[in-house]
Amino acid sequence: MFKVPKANVITVVFFVLITMSHYTIAEESPELIVGTTNVNAEDLIDLVNSTPHIILMDSRIRGDRKQGFVEGSISLPDVETNCDSLAEHIPAKSSPALFYCNGIKCGRSANAIKIAIACGYRKTYWFRGGFEEWLAKGYPYLRE
């Protein structure tokens, strides 16, 4: 018989729990949200070119934004998103606004968009690939 150290057992259990939580919590966001336009990184850059007054909303919590962000974006985590906070940054309901978070496994931008739609914003864009896609495609980003 060999004796399994207590500390090791705890580590293993912890690891298993983390993995499981990842799968349960980090579910993929829906591919489409009614009332919004899906865009990728290039579409984003084109949008900025064609409509320079577009608002880029970063729906991630502050901690995630520390890793880096798309230059010119405004930080408004989904949990803080509501009609009032949106109104502080977006001048009118018809103003174009783009939402992104970490990526496709991040539901924050989807949440924020749903809130914005509910608040009556009509011209929303969803950068579903988020910061992960931005990084992967080698576009420049800033850090605080």
Added chain:
Amino acid sequence: MPNIKSSIQTSLGLTVLVMGLVGIFLTIITGEIYRHQALENQRTALEALVKLKVDDILQDTLKKTSNLGLSIQSDRNFRNAYQEKGSLRVQSQLDQQFHRLHVTLDVLKLEKLIAFDKNFNVVGHSSEGSRLFGPTTVPCPDIVDLALTRTGAERIKVISELCLARGKPVVSVLVPIGGAWLQGYLLIVVDPTLNISAAEKHLAMPLKIISPNKAVMFESPGWPNENADNTYIIAKNTLYDARNIPVLELSFASDVAALYKKLEQTRILIIIAAAVATLLTGLLSLLMLQKSALKPLSILTKQLQLVRQDKTHLGERVSVSGNIEICELADDFNDMTGELHILYNTLENMAFTDSLTGLPNRALFYDRLEQATQLGLQKNAPFLLLMLDLDRFKYINDTLGHHIGDQLLQEVGMRLQNSVRTTDTIARLGGDEFAAILPTNNAERAGVTIAEKILKSLSTPVIIDKRNLTISASIGIVRCPIDGDNSNQLLQRADVAMYHAKNNHHGYTFYDNELDKHSILQFNLEADLYEAIENNNLELYYQPKVDLASGQTVAVEALLRWNHPERGFIPPDDFIPLAEHSGLIHPLTRWVINTALKQCAEWHETGLKIGIATNLSARSLEDTQILDTVRTALRTTRVNPRFLSLELTESAVMADPHRAMEVMSSLCSLGTQISVDDFGTGYSSLAYLKKLPVSELKIDKSFVMDMNKDSSDEVIVHSTIDLAHNMGLVVTAEGVEDQEIWDKLYALGCNLAQGYYMCKPCSAANLSKWFFKSPWGLRASIGKNKAG
């Protein structure tokens, strides 16, 4: 190739040694190659490692530079200044950034900052940084050219490159200003040397950085000097720009002293192992060879030496163990030595046995005689030595053939063997000569007894091929040690005694000193005579035969003269019997006939047509060659046979009348004259002579010389002349010494005269003179000449 003899052991030892040396040499060479390979591998591995590390550092530098650029462009103050497009404000902002970041970061060495608008027009640039780059020049403009080709979203991406700007290696990074809201670009130029040089710490290896123009840009304090090169290996890594032009050359030095030491130790270990292995293999090989080949060979060699020293070891078998070939060699050796043993014994028997009679031969007899002599002296064991020779054996051999002669000898051998005791030694010495050694204490009596016994045994006729052969023998007897104390002396004296017995028809004779006095002289003379014949030292003298009726010389008698170099003149009566004994008489006779005929031919050429007479010995009658000798001599000299007269003494004729008759008839048939010499001294009767082919009678000088004083001699001479004339023979008187005898002979009607009165025997030269001055000579020749 020089003929150097060395043992197999040495040769093999040398071979193994050479192989060992070659092995060690190969090991050293291989070791050296492996060492070199190991270092090369080490270097290659190092270079791979260095490349990874340097690429890593370069990427990190680009990343940091890029971050720096993005950070600067996002700075509010810079952005404000940039928005205003006032180049001086931008420059001031860039200079501020330059100072701040340059000092605080300390991870990048800024060289230049340049701000562009979207179309790459310069908006502003730092005045700080490297003096190399002027206010308006853009270091590494390639990056700008590249950026201009981009479209769409690509335009906001960060691009970078490593390049040479005015010979200085730099890293250029182009970042967008404004991100997605693209407003322009910021170019950041950094010196990468600082970052790359950190690799020396990461890799813990001294580093040297060289620019393409060989300028040393960085060198670690621990960089090895040139002399210590061999304990370092240098791993190089060259960095290139986009156009593949070298920008930086990095050299890392790895201290391999430890590796060297390790390799050296390994090498020494391998060499020692190889040497030990070679030594052991060599020793093992030699040991195996020693056991399987060298030792058996040495046994065989020793046996051979043993056999060489002592032949009795022949036939001894040697057993050896070893290689198949060696064993076969040993078997062959054994077979050979066995065969040689048998052969040697046979040869030994043959060497000491007379093949004809089966008796001991001369060699064995001499050996036994030597032993007997030694024994006789040491232990007082007297013995008799008998020497036996058959009488007239040669005659039997010549007339009846060797076949009969051999059978006779066999019979004689058997009879002799039966006549002596088993303890006696009887041997055949050769020809018809036998000898015996008879140990005895009573020499005189035993000698007589045995000699008579032998003679009696031989007296019974031997019957061969239905022929009755009567034989007799002559025996010489010596007594040891009375008559001599060494074998040579005994043999010589036995010989003397035997010849005495033969000459005197005694049957046997005991040796005594009187015999010897004579015989010693004889033995020496015999050798000298042989030499004289060989060297032509003899001379012929000639004595004229004068016709009593006409007073003319009609012939000469050739007389042999021997002028001995030491003893002076030796009379023929002294050496002719000697020559007859020794067999020298035959060559002597030939010499005389040849010489006389040559001389005769010379005289004939000068006109002296005279006859020549030579004497034949009784022994010449036994010579089967005599007829050939005469015939050949006549043919060679071309002398007419009728001029040659051959004189035989009366006693010679009467010794063997039958044989004499045969020989004389043959000679006569050649056309020569036959003359009977010394007539009156023998016992022949004229009646018998009548049957012989004789043409002349020579009356012995003893009768003629005393004719004046002794009347009976005169009667003998008278009656001889009458009787001879009656038989139709010519009569010659010898010993005519004065006028008185000449006259008497003339009165008696004698035909020819020979003697001192007319001429002494003299040399051919003197006689030639005599012919011309003597009343008997000149007229004779002239007369003959006229007659011819």
